[in-house]
Amino acid sequence: MKRTSRDIRTAHRYEVLRQVIAASPASRQGLASATGLSLATVATLVGELLDLRMISEVGFEDSAGGRPRGLVAVNASGGALIGVDIAETYVHVELFDLALTVLARADEEMRPGESQPERVVGVVAAAIASVVARAGVAPDRVLGVGVSVPGQVDRDTGVAEYAPNLDWHDVPLLDLLAEHTPYPLHLDNPLRACVVAELWFGAARGHEDAVVVNLGTGVGAGLALGGGLHRGVSNSAGEWGHTTLVLNGRLCHCGNHGCVETYVGAPGIMQNLHELSPSSALLHPGNQTATIDALARAAAEHDPVALKTVQDTARYLGAGIADLINLLNPEVVVLSSWVASRLGEPLLDEVRRVVSRHALGRPLAATGIVLSPIATDPVCLGAATFALEGALRTVGQRQETVRGTAPARSRTAPPS
Amino acid sequence: MKRTSRDIRTAHRYEVLRQVIAASPASRQGLASATGLSLATVATLVGELLDLRMISEVGFEDSAGGRPRGLVAVNASGGALIGVDIAETYVHVELFDLALTVLARADEEMRPGESQPERVVGVVAAAIASVVARAGVAPDRVLGVGVSVPGQVDRDTGVAEYAPNLDWHDVPLLDLLAEHTPYPLHLDNPLRACVVAELWFGAARGHEDAVVVNLGTGVGAGLALGGGLHRGVSNSAGEWGHTTLVLNGRLCHCGNHGCVETYVGAPGIMQNLHELSPSSALLHPGNQTATIDALARAAAEHDPVALKTVQDTARYLGAGIADLINLLNPEVVVLSSWVASRLGEPLLDEVRRVVSRHALGRPLAATGIVLSPIATDPVCLGAATFALEGALRTVGQRQETVRGTAPARSRTAPPS
Incomplete structure (x- = not known):
């Protein structure tokens, strides 16, 4: 399972670009010290990224004597990336420039019974076309599309192997999508998308070990x-x-009993509420979004049933987070x-209380628990970074090995 | 939390030595390809290890033309390492040569009520003196002692912060031990010792991601x-x-309820047996070792109560391993x-069955579950490697920053 030298080179290229995006403008020296790579390696990688027009030279650093240091910055308009978040109750599609700023977005609600793969693929393809058109981006500048789908996915084959909440089994999602959209496609799941978003732009920045707990219809823990x-x-x-x-x-x-998800996923929270107060007006049977929204509003107004439901949920969630x-x-x-x-702060406060009772002293003292500070959809953001990583991986590769057609890449990639 | 260049250099030195120990003799080229380090870096590190007399030149590789490649091998007698495994029911101390072969060992039983820190320290110090004497190793050749104690430990201060099964709280273990033993001391816990032993010599060799489930009085999962x-x-x-x-x-x-340990640690297994058959002759109240031994013997003879106890235990253990x-x-x-x-194979078979029912398909398909193949005490072996790592860390450091006195080091370390 050793990484090849190509893998390592891609990872380094990605790491340098990530640093430039995180803190533009940057000098080669600054990038070397931020990434731990040698100055010579950084200089080579910066050269490649300049050739790809992903970054550009933007002047020189003030210097008190000595040779002035050249600065580079991300070339925001040097390409566009698309992130797709397929969830159980919605599809979000966002188009980003290379600075990872959202230029256009499309949100589609998904009602129960509408999650057949062909139907979802149609919705996603239309949303992709829509954001490209609305952002006014030339299709040949779209470097790739990152697609997140819940559950277990095979990145290499583009197959969504098992998404229990969607009732998907071995859906060849990228093959289906490639029939409708011309861009290079990259598949992963929301746990990993969220971690990457937090590592680049959120609460995990600068941390060695972080866990991103994803609370939606399904739940999971992305690991950094x-x-x-x-x-x-x-x-x-x-x-x-x-x-x-x-x-x-x-x-x-x-198929199991007592999984964390059955207590703290949106349907689990609905069950917590139902067990507490079967006839509660907060309960919108069959509608997770409406129920969670009603709970959040009622908790903010100190409704006792809502507060108790949040407490009960936090009892499970806090025990799981302490684990x-x-x-x-x-x-x-x-x-x-x-x-x-x-559910925000009321949930966070209760979770912190429960965790402090359950976790062992030494690891507890080293850990903070926070809400994600990312204002937009972190899954779209993370998925877009997977597309960026994919685009960097293909630098110097022959085009036919890339999934889908890649008009943009044939212009921006240097000859192999 | 970035690693310093000293950390990285120590890690590389350790990695090269580890490779030489795993597969002697080795060429510099072979070490470079096995470790992923550059040939120049490997050559420098090999030079340092030769200066330290931890390895030696042992001839040349057969070569079909071209310059013959020099070979190095571990210099087994170039130093000795001691591993100490403090458990709830015993203390094991083993002395190793630099090839990590056991030269001498001392086993002491610990009865309930005998785990006061001062008492344990006395037992450990005597056992250390005993293995050094019995191995016929000159004290100035002992490079260090790795001490494993269950629970939460602070490696930097040498304090055993919390060992619930020993009822230890903030015990300054290394300070206490340093009063009785002259060697450099390094503290860690059995979870990490076992992982390192499996990574070097056991079932985790060559794997990127491995979990070592430690089943004793307490239980834990060392993570690689x-x-x-x-x-x-x-x-x-x-x-x-x-x-x-x-x-x-x-x-x-x-302080919590329902922890994994309460079902699959030795006292938990005794409780599983007691719930099944309160008057079973297999049960030796107050004696974990005798009870587990009796269970193992009876299970081998197909005793129904023993088999059911193993099954019940595996139901908990398998669910936890599936997690x-x-x-x-x-x-x-x-x-x-x-x-x-x-408990061996009967437990393993049941655990595999339970895990295959509980784990998700994709991760299950990628995982094997095995018994540790390490015949000696893996905790002592892992603890000894921590002492080796510690010795490598101090190369080139001033002697006064090393915990304890290190007569061997002042002769073998090059001037800083």
């Missing part, structure tokens, strides 16, 4: 360990939602995705 | 992620024994420590 994304050996790490919290507890659609802290000893745990952002 | 030991931000990762498997379940001495597989997606899960080695 040792400063980078932990994928596991077959890219399926992070399925914390399917770890046992209550042996022989609630039945989960994965992550005891097992992984991270510096920060970030609560992300739509359920976390809607 | 991305090819190296995952310590977490405050060196307390791996406390899987204190993750919740049964919310509101059995009371754990950590690790779903969360971390490792290539291999290794069952280690005394309870695993005594």
